[in-house]
Amino acid sequence: MYDDGMSLQLEAMGEHAFMLRLGDTIDPETNARVHALSERMRAAGLPRLRELVPAYASLLLRFDPPPPGDDDDSPCLEARILDLASGIETSAIAKATSMVHRVPVCYDAACGEDLGPVAQTLGFSIEELVRRHSAPIYRVAMIGFAPGFAYLLGMDPALSIPRRDTPRTRVPAGSIAIGGAQTGIYPRELPGGWQLIGRTPSRLFDPTDVARPCLLAPGDRVRFEPVSHETYARLLTEQGA
Numbered sequence: 001m002y003d004d005g006m007s008l009q010l011e012a013m014g015e016h017a018f019m020l021r022l023g024d025t026i027d028p029e030t031n032a033r034v035h036a037l038s039e040r041m042r043a044a045g046l047p048r049l050r051e052l053v054p055a056y057a058s059l060l061l062r063f064d065p066p067p068p069g070d071d072d073d074s075p076c077l078e079a080r081i082l083d084l085a086s087g088i089e090t091s092a093i094a095k096a097t098s099m100v101h102r103v104p105v106c107y108d109a110a111c112g113e114d115l116g117p118v119a120q121t122l123g124f125s126i127e128e129l130v131r132r133h134s135a136p137i138y139r140v141a142m143i144g145f146a147p148g149f150a151y152l153l154g155m156d157p158a159l160s161i162p163r164r165d166t167p168r169t170r171v172p173a174g175s176i177a178i179g180g181a182q183t184g185i186y187p188r189e190l191p192g193g194w195q196l197i198g199r200t201p202s203r204l205f206d207p208t209d210v211a212r213p214c215l216l217a218p219g220d221r222v223r224f225e226p227v228s229h230e231t232y233a234r235l236l237t238e239q240g241a
Contacts, residue, residue, distance in 0.1 A: 020059040028153050030057045031141045035219040054218045055142045100221045103200050106232035111199035118195050132156045134224040140216050148187030148205030150216040155183045167193030174200045201235040
């Protein structure tokens, strides 16, 4: 149990993985705890820890199998994980280690074909929608759906709008989109049903970059900076996309 009364569940996911569940909601406080837990687990030097996968309200820990002939140490790992998870504070660890990315975005009909309809449905002018969407400093809650696809927390609740009734078969790379109460960035051309309101020239996923193939990592912060279509086109050309 956390010291604030939040329940913690740990369950085995196959022979060499565990899932820590902190709840079942999408909210900044829970997600901040997930990232704080991830940093604590990484710093603890758990034996054979291979991967940490944070999500909105859970953290997956994947381990390499023990060497041949060694005893199964799963019970010891489980006890150690629970001990590390006990009494975790809020987002202090995650805040201290996260990067801040300034992401240029062209908000216009050519780059976000749903921009006008979304503004009309929500009762905002396009200018007000852009102001509200670009005002927050978002946090990358998790990477999912496709390599490099960042789910961002921090969007103004007034911008929440349902996904499209009919998903598109092709969404351009770099598209900034809203799906329900979430906003995100398509890292490459993909199918998708979120509402498209803009596009960034930034490259979100580069499989040739072995050190950091994904521009954004869970726990990072993102600030959208509106740019003109001319600036968008220039930046796109400069990076050779």
